Amino acid sequence: MVKLEPYHLVEADSGRAYDAETPRWCGESGALLDLAFTPRLNVAALAGRKPQLWRYRECLPVQKDESIVSLGEMCTPLLFMRLAGHPVWIKQEQLFSTGSFKDRGAAVLISKVKELAVQRVVQDSSGNAGCAIAAYCARAGVACEIFVPEKTSAQKIEQIRAYGAEIRLVRGDRSAAAQAARHAAESAYYASHCWNPFFLHGVKTFAYEVWEQLQCRAPDDVVLPAGNGTLVLGAFIGFSELLEQGLTNRMPAIHAVQTARCAPLYDAFLQGKLHPVPTTAGETMAEGIAIAEPIRGSQILAAVRQTGGRVIVVSEEEIEKYRREMALQGFYIEPTAAVAVAGTAQILNGQPPGRTLVTALTGHGLKHSHGS
Numbered sequence: 574m575v576k577l578e579p580y581h582l583v584e585a586d587s588g589r590a591y592d593a594e595t596p597r598w599c600g601e602s603g604a605l606l607d608l609a610f611t612p613r614l615n616v617a618a619l620a621g622r623k624p625q626l627w628r629y630r631e632c633l634p635v636q637k638d639e640s641i642v643s644l645g646e647m648c649t650p651l652l653f654m655r656l657a658g659h660p661v662w663i664k665q666e667q668l669f670s671t672g673s674f675k676d677r678g679a680a681v682l683i684s685k686v687k688e689l690a691v692q693r694v695v696q697d698s699s700g701n702a703g704c705a706i707a708a709y710c711a712r713a714g715v716a717c718e719i720f721v722p723e724k725t726s727a728q729k730i731e732q733i734r735a736y737g738a739e740i741r742l743v744r745g746d747r748s749a750a751a752q753a754a755r756h757a758a759e760s761a762y763y764a765s766h767c768w769n770p771f772f773l774h775g776v777k778t779f780a781y782e783v784w785e786q787l788q789c790r791a792p793d794d795v796v797l798p799a800g801n802g803t804l805v806l807g808a809f810i811g812f813s814e815l816l817e818q819g820l821t822n823r824m825p826a827i828h829a830v831q832t833a834r835c836a837p838l839y840d841a842f843l844q845g846k847l848h849p850v851p852t853t854a855g856e857t858m859a860e861g862i863a864i865a866e867p868i869r870g871s872q873i874l875a876a877v878r879q880t881g882g883r884v885i886v887v888s889e890e891e892i893e894k895y896r897r898e899m900a901l902q903g904f905y906i907e908p909t910a911a912v913a914v915a916g917t918a919q920i921l922n923g924q925p926p927g928r929t930l931v932t933a934l935t936g937h938g939l940k941h942s943h944g945s
């Protein structure tokens with residue numbers, strides 16, 4: 574049992590606060606919620622803890638150890654490699670149990686679901702978050718219903734089903750699946766990776782791990798794919814917490830990469846807007862980030878701008894090029910994951926040497942049909 578600093582849910586816009594120990598995923602009038610939490614990491618204890626996500630225990634908003642739902646999630650390797658002729662650190666997030674970084678968020682969110690004694694959850698996903706939520710619900714013995722667009726990879730649908738989740742195939746794009754899930758959430762707890770702040774407080778462990786793996790330093794740049802921006806926001810929260818605790822003296826520049834076929838954040842970034850520019854999702858092989866209306870879009874834009882990062886886009890050709898290039902180096906990743914690698918190559922090309930840049934392979938290739 575660890576002693577956590579008090580925390581509560583808070584409406585992002587109005588500041589209205591709610592008790593975090595009561596099941597709630599949005600404000601009274603439907604507002605987006607954040608978690609107000611000031612963790613205190615027990616740095617001295619780290620050396621004696623296993624190389625697992627829960628080593629940052631005091632920073633994870635789950636009160637009782639008995640609530641923890643775990644699939645043995647390990648710290649993922651951070652490999653030093655060369656990309657487009659430049660040195661780069663690449664974090665192997667595809668090695669999680671369900672094959673993507675979403676396990677970070679699901680581990681903490683479903684542990685909280687267990688702690689809140691919630692029996693049934695609903696969620697919507699382009700596939701990977703659905704796999705992660707379904708797997709952790711299976712481990713926790715919580716019933717779950719996942720809404721996915723009907724064009725989702727057959728392998729991801731099969732994986733969600735295999736975990737025993739009820740799957741709902743929704744005609745239309747990712748927004749249609751989100752709408753259907755929100756409707757269902759009127760009578761169930763919404764374990765949404767986009768809406769639910771407990772998810773982001775699991776994903777933030779990405780930053781804690783990178784910091785530890787770089788000898789307790791923050792990198793200069795972090796380049797991550799962004800659809801709903803859970804990894805971008807998780808990294809932002811994690812590095813901000815490290816800064817607030819005096820464990821690093823700077824924030825990395827956080828860069829978000831989108832596909833040119835669906836780029837509401839990129840358009841807003843270029844136009845100097847605070848909110849995503851309305852768009853429709855075009856056909857793209859990066860199915861995980863074809864998000865036309867990212868619910869936390871203004872938070873993502875603020876995080877990128879505040880850290881001195883950029884939002885950039887990559888073409889389908891670049892995605893395919895870097896998917897193949899990574900495979901030829903032994904890393905089999907899905908196209909959505911190749912988005913970050915392609916974006917990293919762009920960022921590196923315009924940069925002076927000597928900066929420490931971290932990116933991630935966010936999803937495994939085995940659950941995607943590449944057709945080649």
Ligand SMILES: Cc1ncc(COP(=O)(O)O)c(C=O)c1O
Pocket residue numbers: 673699700701702798799800801802803804805861862864907909910935936937
């Ligand atoms: C493999 C992979 N990478 C990146 C992302 C992007 O995550 P987010 O939509 O939270 O930005 C996803 C989302 O599903 C994904 O599946």
